[in-house]
Amino acid sequence: MKNFEDLFQSTFKENKDRIFRICRSYTDKNADAEDLFQEVLLNVWKALPSFKGHSNIDTWVYRITLNTCFKNLSFEKKKKQHFIRINGIDFKDTSRDLSKEKQEEFDKLTSCINQLKLGDKSIVLLYLEELPYREIAQVIGISENHVAVKMKRIKTKLSICIKP
Structure with a gap:
């Protein structure tokens, strides 16, 4: 025991x-x-x-x-009663020291992540936790190559969302 x-x-x-x-x-x-x-x-x-x-x-x-x-x-x-949100999340304790401009960018990014499908959001959160694709694949239950493809697509979506 x-x-x-x-x-x-x-x-x-x-x-x-x-x-x-x-x-x-x-x-x-x-x-x-x-x-x-x-x-x-x-x-x-x-x-x-x-x-x-x-x-x-x-x-x-x-x-x-x-x-x-x-x-x-x-x-x-x-x-x-609740919504899927990630606003206020500080993955690396960096938002406390961000300039106003950087804080706005951070807020925009979290808003864009919040708009992702639940599965994609899970992949991003694990990626932000610096898990290697191999571990993300094990957690999510897909192949490592599929994680890489999904991350490329997610990054493209986030890039489009962030642009003014």
Whole structure:
């Protein structure tokens, strides 16, 4: 049992910031993101005994995170209380130090990302977390080449959206 708890603790410490940022990107409020974060941790705890090691544990945790976020999003859409938003997300803690012009560009980018389809948005969020295409492919459940193609298309869409 000690090894199980140690594995959970180390996995939590290594992934908590990324998990929270992903949760925050699928909610409107920090309080909702914190609730979703707790739900992800509970789901990881429950599923950890079934982890077979076929993929990196971080990849497995991201998949649980996305599944939990999608489930919550589906539930919230039914209640019509929340929207998919990423405004306010600070992936690299850079927005605090941005000039007004850069902040406007950042806000425009987050708005454009917000307009993407849910699957494309997930790919972008994992990309912004600096996951390699191989891990993104494992999390999303598509081939690495498909991730590369989708990223090229997403970048084109974002480029068009950002241009005035």
